[in-house]
Amino acid sequence: MKAPDILSATDGNxxxxxxxxxxxxxxxxxxxxxxxxxxxxxxxxxDDKITVHLTPKAPTxxxxxxxxxxxxxxxxxxxxxxxxxxxxxxxxxxxLETIVSQALAGATGAMVPSEFDDDDDDDxxxxxxxxxxxxxxxxxxxxRGSAPAQRGPDTEKEEAGPGDSGGHNTTGxxx
Amino acid sequence: MSxxxxxxxxxxxxxxxxxxLEAYSGLGKLSMETQDEAWTVTFGEVDPDFTPDELASEFAxxxxxxxxxxxx
Amino acid sequence: MQHAGITKVDxxxxxxxxxxxxxxxxxxxxxxxxxxxxxxxxxxxxxEGSMDKxxxxxxxxxxxGFIHGEIELEEALRNMRKRYAFLHDGPERHTLGLTSVDGxxxxxxxxxxRAIDMxxxxxxxxxxxxxxxGRGNFNWEVLTGLVDFANNKNRLARKDVFLxxxxxxxxxxxxxxxxxxxxxxxxxxxADAATLAGDVTSLHTAITNLNSALAAKGSDxxxxxxxxxxxxxIALGSKAVDAVQSLGCKTFSLLTSCEGQLSPEPEAFxxxxxxxxxxxxxxxxxxxxxxAAEFLTRIVSGCEARPTETRSPGSDGIGELSYGWDGTVYxxxxxxxVGEDGDYIFALGNVTRDGYHDLMTHPTVxxxxxxxxxxxxxxxxxxxxxxxxxxxxxxxxIDQGSVQGRAADSKNFLNNQLILDEIFKLLGSxxxxxxxxxxxxxx
Numbered sequence: 001m002k003a004p005d006i007l008s009a010t011d012g013n014x015x016x017x018x019x020x021x022x023x024x025x026x027x028x029x030x031x032x033x034x035x036x037x038x039x040x041x042x043x044x045x046x047d048d049k050i051t052v053h054l055t056p057k058a059p060t061x062x063x064x065x066x067x068x069x070x071x072x073x074x075x076x077x078x079x080x081x082x083x084x085x086x087x088x089x090x091x092x093x094x095x096l097e098t099i100v101s102q103a104l105a106g107a108t109g110a111m112v113p114s115e116f117d118d119d120d121d122d123d124x125x126x127x128x129x130x131x132x133x134x135x136x137x138x139x140x141x142x143x144r145g146s147a148p149a150q151r152g153p154d155t156e157k158e159e160a161g162p163g164d165s166g167g168h169n170t171t172g173x174x175x
Numbered sequence: 176m177s178x179x180x181x182x183x184x185x186x187x188x189x190x191x192x193x194x195x196l197e198a199y200s201g202l203g204k205l206s207m208e209t210q211d212e213a214w215t216v217t218f219g220e221v222d223p224d225f226t227p228d229e230l231a232s233e234f235a236x237x238x239x240x241x242x243x244x245x246x247x
Numbered sequence: 248m249q250h251a252g253i254t255k256v257d258x259x260x261x262x263x264x265x266x267x268x269x270x271x272x273x274x275x276x277x278x279x280x281x282x283x284x285x286x287x288x289x290x291x292x293x294x295e296g297s298m299d300k301x302x303x304x305x306x307x308x309x310x311x312g313f314i315h316g317e318i319e320l321e322e323a324l325r326n327m328r329k330r331y332a333f334l335h336d337g338p339e340r341h342t343l344g345l346t347s348v349d350g351x352x353x354x355x356x357x358x359x360x361r362a363i364d365m366x367x368x369x370x371x372x373x374x375x376x377x378x379x380x381g382r383g384n385f386n387w388e389v390l391t392g393l394v395d396f397a398n399n400k401n402r403l404a405r406k407d408v409f410l411x412x413x414x415x416x417x418x419x420x421x422x423x424x425x426x427x428x429x430x431x432x433x434x435x436x437x438a439d440a441a442t443l444a445g446d447v448t449s450l451h452t453a454i455t456n457l458n459s460a461l462a463a464k465g466s467d468x469x470x471x472x473x474x475x476x477x478x479x480x481i482a483l484g485s486k487a488v489d490a491v492q493s494l495g496c497k498t499f500s501l502l503t504s505c506e507g508q509l510s511p512e513p514e515a516f517x518x519x520x521x522x523x524x525x526x527x528x529x530x531x532x533x534x535x536x537x538x539a540a541e542f543l544t545r546i547v548s549g550c551e552a553r554p555t556e557t558r559s560p561g562s563d564g565i566g567e568l569s570y571g572w573d574g575t576v577y578x579x580x581x582x583x584x585v586g587e588d589g590d591y592i593f594a595l596g597n598v599t600r601d602g603y604h605d606l607m608t609h610p611t612v613x614x615x616x617x618x619x620x621x622x623x624x625x626x627x628x629x630x631x632x633x634x635x636x637x638x639x640x641x642x643x644x645i646d647q648g649s650v651q652g653r654a655a656d657s658k659n660f661l662n663n664q665l666i667l668d669e670i671f672k673l674l675g676s677x678x679x680x681x682x683x684x685x686x687x688x689x690x
Contacts, residue, residue, distance in 0.1 A: 025186065029243045034649040040232035041239055045183045045212075055232065081653040084625040092622045099334070099560060103616050107337035107565040108607040109370045 030082035178227035191241035257296025281311035337370035350382030383418035417449035440479035472499035485526035507584025510658035552689035559637020561619030564612035626654020
């Protein structure tokens with residue numbers, strides 16, 4: 001894949017040009033979204049190319065600053081990663097759906113009440129629950145109506161990969 | 176003195192731009208013009224805590240994020 | 248493959264595999280979790296389909312599911328069920344931030360009780376409550392109140408409950424130590440550089456006293472040491488192992504990054520890890536490095552022992568939850584660190600207003616699960632260590648700005664690869680170290 005063309009690089013502001021044939025808009029969106037907290041980004045279009053205006057933001061306490069030069073490299077890497085992830089997700093959609101579904105089902109499954117023998121000789125005083133400790137929170141403080149439960153602090157939605165079905169080829173790497 | 180940002184219609188969502196105008200309305204005098212290929216937002220009388228360019232850049236990021244999130 | 252002189256791939260002979268070259272040998276792995284070293288010539292014969300079917304090597308590869316069309320299906324299914332059995336359970340590890348990370352904000356008893364209520368709704372039979380204190384502040388009255396609450400709760404729930412205290416244990420009084428030991432707590436100490444350098448710090452004294460108390464009680468447990476790879480600690484090299492031994496500890500974990508912070512550079516980390524591993528294996532006392540043990544549990548036993556940093560799918564949200572001092576529920580303890588730094592990307596809700604089901608069906612949990620499956624991430628999907636190590640979304644986010652990250656230039660990926668390279672070099676060496684490593688499983 002061809003690296004992005006740098007149309008201009010002045011005073012820390014970069015303008016990149018991306019061939020839409022090589023970098024579909026979805027891929028550009030994905031890469032741009034990753035950089036939104038580190039750079040100001042404006043997308044444009046010139047003929048068949050998408051332009052990306054990138055201006056690194058000032059560093060914060062947690063995220064260090066990044067030079068414009070490094071940002072071009074990282075942005076290019078992120079574009080490649082997004083494009084490849086799109087392909088891999090498409091190829092492995094069935095496996096991914098199976099695993100994710102099972103993982104979420106396992107976590108959300110209803111608790112199975114434990115069976116106990118009425119003739120069990122064990123001390124049953126644990127059934128006395130004068131403080132209502134065994135009562136789940138949801139029952140004790142019933143939720144109001146059918147409105148979605150209020151979330152905590154706003155969380156960003158993460159994009160799930162798009163996908164069609166496909167196979168997976170063997171591959172590998174040298175040390 | 177005012178600053179502008181143009182949002183190409185083939186890349187950005189109008190609803191996202193409008194969302195941005197509403198969200199940032201308290202931080203300056205924002206207006207939008209529709210051209211053939213883009214919507215152009217002008218930033219005037221910006222809140223003194225920001226430079227016009229800062230506000231315009233944050234606005235652009237907001238609109239980009241809204242555009243992307245609308246696609247999913 | 249060029250190094251082996253391979254000119255064609257016979258997909259009717261070789262089943263799906265990934266490989267990595269180790270000088271003149273090749274490590275093969277497959278999605279069934281099997282692995283095997285082959286010499287260069289045999290690798291070429293395997294891939295090109297010219298291997299003698301009567302050879303011993305063919306027999307081994309066939310038994311491990313590497314030969315196309317020769318997989319023992321029932322056994323393969325059993326293996327896969329065993330490998331993924333943990334997916335049937337909900338969050339097992341529940342970390343309660345008794346204080347804020349900086350030790351200033353204190354969790355209220357009511358908030359803690361709600362968190363424990365939520366934890367007991369988990370579908371997991373085994374529950375591990377990790378009581379974490381910031382900067383040595385363990386919010387003692389709340390801690391003891393919550394332990395009572397959890398124990399009472401469990402009288403009815405009948406789960407396998409484990410209690411663990413984690414943090415700077417140096418501030419614990421003798422009375423507190425006695426109480427914790429009497430209540431069957433496990434201990435995890437975050438070791439600082441001075442303690443690991445052998446200085447007699449308050450932490451050193453606390454750990455020694457705790458280990459003595461545990462031994463006096465007749466327990467096999469000892470304090471577990473957590474070593475974060477800060478620059479200072481990396482500079483200590485294998486001396487850190489000497490310190491762990493001298494404290495009387497039996498287990499320690501060398502983390503791949505300081506919680507909530509950027510991962511260290513692979514070159515420095517790799518040399519440090521190798522020195523630590525070598526020293527640990529050479530030790531005559533019983534000493535296990537549990538980061539390696541987590542990998543070895545998958546490699547040797549083919550299963551997961553407990554929520555770990557490296558399993559795939561990851562534990563974020565579905566294997567662990569972390570509760571901030573203010574009741575915010577996070578998908579992981581590292582997510583809590585990120586949240587208390589002002590970024591709430593890993594926050595799922597709050598114990599005061601959200602239910603368990605709300606959290607488990609939160610879109611963030613789904614996104615994190617998806618991001619932690621190796622089959623969906625470039626670099627991981629074709630990685631030789633994919634069966635044994637998955638992506639960690641919170642580390643990706645801290646290091647690279649997205650929960651998916653980019654494996655190729657991810658320090659966390661590269662550091663895990665370095666650890667696994669060391670492990671497999673030893674496993675493939677048929678040495679006493681290899682034999683010792685194979686005993687380092689947690690299941």
